Amino acid sequence: MHPSTPTITAQPSRPPPPPSPDKPPQTFLDLITSVLSLLLVSSLTVRSFIGRWQVIRTKLTSLQSSLSLLSDSPHWSQNPLLHTLLPSLLSTLQRLQSLSHQCTLSSFPGGKLLFQSDLDIASSSLSNHLHDLDLLLKSGVLHQSNAIVLSHPGPSSDKEELAFFVRDLFTRLQIGGVEFKKKALDSLIQILNDDEKSASLVAEEGSVGCLISLLDSHNERSIQEQAVLAVSILASGSDEARKTVFEEGGLGPLLRILDTGSMLLKEKAAIAIEVITAEPENGWAISAYGGVSLLIEACRSGSEATQTYAVGAIRNVAVVEDIKMALAEEGAVPVLVHLLVSGASAAQEKAAHCMAILASSGEYFRMLIIQEKGLQRLMDVIQSMPSSDTIEHVMRAISSLSVSDSTARILSSSTLFITRLSEFTKEGSLILQQISVSLLASLSISDGNKRAISGCVASLVKLMEVPKPAGIQEAATAALVSLLTVRSNRKELVRDEKSVMKLVQMLDPKRELVSKRFPVMVVVAVLTGGSGECRKRLLDAGAYQHLQRLEEMEVAGAKKAVQRLAGNKLKNIFSRTWRE
Structure with missing residues (x-):
């Protein structure tokens, strides 16, 4: 009896070592094509995990088509991204080749669960x-000579050149390693800073979602910092870009950075958040992301710049x-009051x-503001003369x-405040004048304070002729009538020839700029007290x-005014007759 022949178990062939990374891309492409052909055949002969291999075979078929398109691209071998992509792809295919051999023999030394995990990782x-x-092929960068890749477009570049440049940048952001990403972000920031019109093009041609993904803290800090700066500039560049950043989910990561980032990151994030929330339709999302408390905290403890943008x-x-x-509920009012007196000028304004x-x-809100002093x-700020x-x-x-009676009493009794109202009426912007004259008309001002602000009487007469904003004529009239309850102010008005002429011109029925009841009210107020000088x-x-x-x-009121003027007129006639 012949001795039994020992059983020989086939061992999976080890994949050959990959070529050196500095080999030409064509060498890698040739090896990839060869391994891919073998895999397409071996994937049909597997006896285990057949369903998974059907999925993998579909991917391999797609890869075959992509490689065909790649080789047809005139400048594919010059693209530096392929210097890392192709070696990595070859390594994955060689790993799959080894795994297919094991599935053909149904040999799983480490067990099926471990093998299944290895197969899923390689498939992923x-x-x-x-x-x-696919990104490389769709971007079109493989059809361009590498000589212009990442060369910043000059002032004479047309839109298509700029669009190609942007597509190339975002391709590198998605495929390239750390250094590729850094250089791409540098170039993106430069182009956004250099050309104010580039933001819309970047939003249109670039993958803004990819840029936003770089805001996550798991990215290298330098990349995260550059990405925050790029998003901030992009969102500030145009309405279209701001909308894109928001729709791609940029607000959530920016708020997280505002909460946990470095001082520099918080400042840049706050800029973008302010820009995004400037669109009323985006404001609701702050609450959805839990951003109200984060913004308040940034105003409370952030740097001066962060406070300014957060508020x-x-x-x-x-x-x-x-x-x-x-x-x-989150305590914004005391923070706002504090910033009003201690923040930078821009923060004060906001x-x-x-x-x-x-x-x-x-x-409810008025009560909170008053409770927090x-x-x-606010009255202190008025005296400090900000912008x-x-x-x-x-x-x-x-x-x-x-509108609160207690507040109105405080305002009415403050000579400093009443004096500032007079100054704003004379020298402020039109909006400031309207607010000031409305307050002068509604507050219960003492006669002493009315005499102290007699200098604004002429300005009130002028404002009676201003057609816009709506309501300013009525407010100016009411304020003037209030001041004219003091005799010295009535004399102040009639001694100003320009003011008298303006008032009389406003009475002219042919002039329709002013409602006639307003100058009539002033005439009646001037004639109160029977001053002969005023009538004359x-x-x-x-x-x-x-x-x-x-x-x-x-x-309304014209009859009373006529009677007062007519009575004086008859008296003058009798006086002249007696003298004659």
Whole structure:
């Protein structure tokens, strides 16, 4: 009997070692093509995990098509991204070849579970390579000579050259390693800074979602910093770019950076957040991401720059009804009051604007502001002479707070405040003038303070002729009538020839710029007290004839004004007759 022949177990062939990475790309492509051909055949003969191999075979077929398109591209071998992509792809295919051999023999030394895991990992790697190849092919960069890749387009570059440059940058961001990403981000930031029109093109041609993914903390810090800066500049560049950043989910990662990032990252993130929330339709998302408390904390403890942008974002979302209550509950009001007096000038303006929005939103918010000594802080800001824009917001807030009787009493008794109202009426912007005259008309000002601000009488007469904004003529008239309850102010008005002429011209029925009841109200107020000097000045200026016509037109108050002027006119006639 012959001795038994020993059984020989076939061992899976080991894949040959990969060529050196510095070999030409063509060498790798040839090897990949060879291994791929073998895999397509061996994937049909496997006896285990057949379902998984059917999926892998579909991917291998797609890879075959992609490689064909790659080799047809005229400048594919010059693209530096392939210097890392092709060796990695070859390694994955060689691993799959080894695994297919094991499945053909149904040999799993480490067990089926471990083998299944290895097979899934290799399949996933193949999917990633297919994705990267697809990106390269779709970008069109393989059809361009590498000589212009990453060369910054000059001022004379056309839109197509710029678009190609952008596509190349985003291809490198998605496929390349750390150094590729850094260089691509540098170039992206440069082009966004150099050309203000480039933001829309980047939003259109680039994969903004890929850029936003680089904001995650698991990325290298230098890449994350560059990505935050790029997103910030991009979002600020155009409405289209801002919309794209928001729609690609940029707000959530930016808020996370505002919460946990470095000081520099927080500042850049705050810039982008303020820009994104400037679009009213985006404001609701702050609450959805839990961003209200993060913005308040950034205002409380952030750097000066972070505070300025964060309070700007709060101002943007304060108009959203649901967020207003969250701002109150999370303690935004004391933070805003603090920034109003201690923040940078830009932060002061935005804090004042936000307080004006909240103060106009109902009694609850007005009570919170007053409880936090907000009224006194607002009055202090007026005396410190900040920018005109800040004063306008402060005055809006004060005007809203003044609906409270207790607040109105405080304002009415402050000579400094009343004096500032007079100054704003004379020298402020049109909006500031309107707010100021409205307050002068509504507050109960003492006679002493009315005499102290007699210098604004002429300005009030001028404002009676201003058609816009709506309501300013009526407010100026009411404020003037209030000041004219003091005799010295009535004399102040009639001694100003220009003011008298303006008033009489406003009485002329032919002039339709001003409602006639307004100048009539002022004439009646001027004639209160029976001053002969006031009557004489108005008569000499020609007021009587206009008032007679207005009486015939049944304008309110015209009859009373005519009677007062006529009585004086008859007295003058009798006086002249007696002397004669």
